[in-house]
Amino acid sequence: MIFEEIYNTYWQKIFRLCMGYVNDNDIAQDLAQETFIIVWQQLPKFRNESNIGTWIFRIASNNCLRQIEKEKRIIKTELPINLKEENQESIEPKIQILYKFISELPETERIIISLELEEIKQAEIANIVGLSEANVRVKIHRIKEKLMQKFKENGQQ
Secondary structure, three states: OOHHHHHHHHHHHHHHHHHHHHOOHHHHHHHHHHHHHHHHHHHHHOOOOOOHHHHHHHHHHHHHHHHHHHHHHOOOOOOOOOOOOOOOOOOOHHHHHHHHHHHOOOHHHHHHHHHHHOOOOHHHHHHHHOOOHHHHHHHHHHHHHHHHHHHHHOOOO
16 A cells, blocks of 8 residues: 555544544644654554554554643643634534543543544454453443533533
8 A cells, every 4th residue: 555545545534533632623633744754654664464544543542642741741831811712613513522522531532432433443443552342342332421421511412
């Protein structure tokens, strides 16, 4: 598979996975782009021991987790109050709320539900996160319950 095909096949999925981690359109785009730079650099070393999609999602997940760790170490400074917050108009409001709720989940749950939303097979998700398929199935059910509860608590349906 050539890089252009990989990029075209996985860009949107990787972007949405990154959105699930950071809930910020610009940062998610940067993380997705960084993921594909890593894929480009590492593609000659890919040994087909797993599905290429599983490999790419693992790279993206690791990349997002590294970014989150970096953010934790950086001291946040306050923005001036007079700056307007730009809305992510390209994303539907309910989807935007879903990304917000997903970004509030613990890291492993974010990975699992983001991959589930991308319709990745549960066996592949289990491989990516290092859990049994049965455990992933249970976690997906519990995560969906958590998200539904958050929607109810916030007056959404």
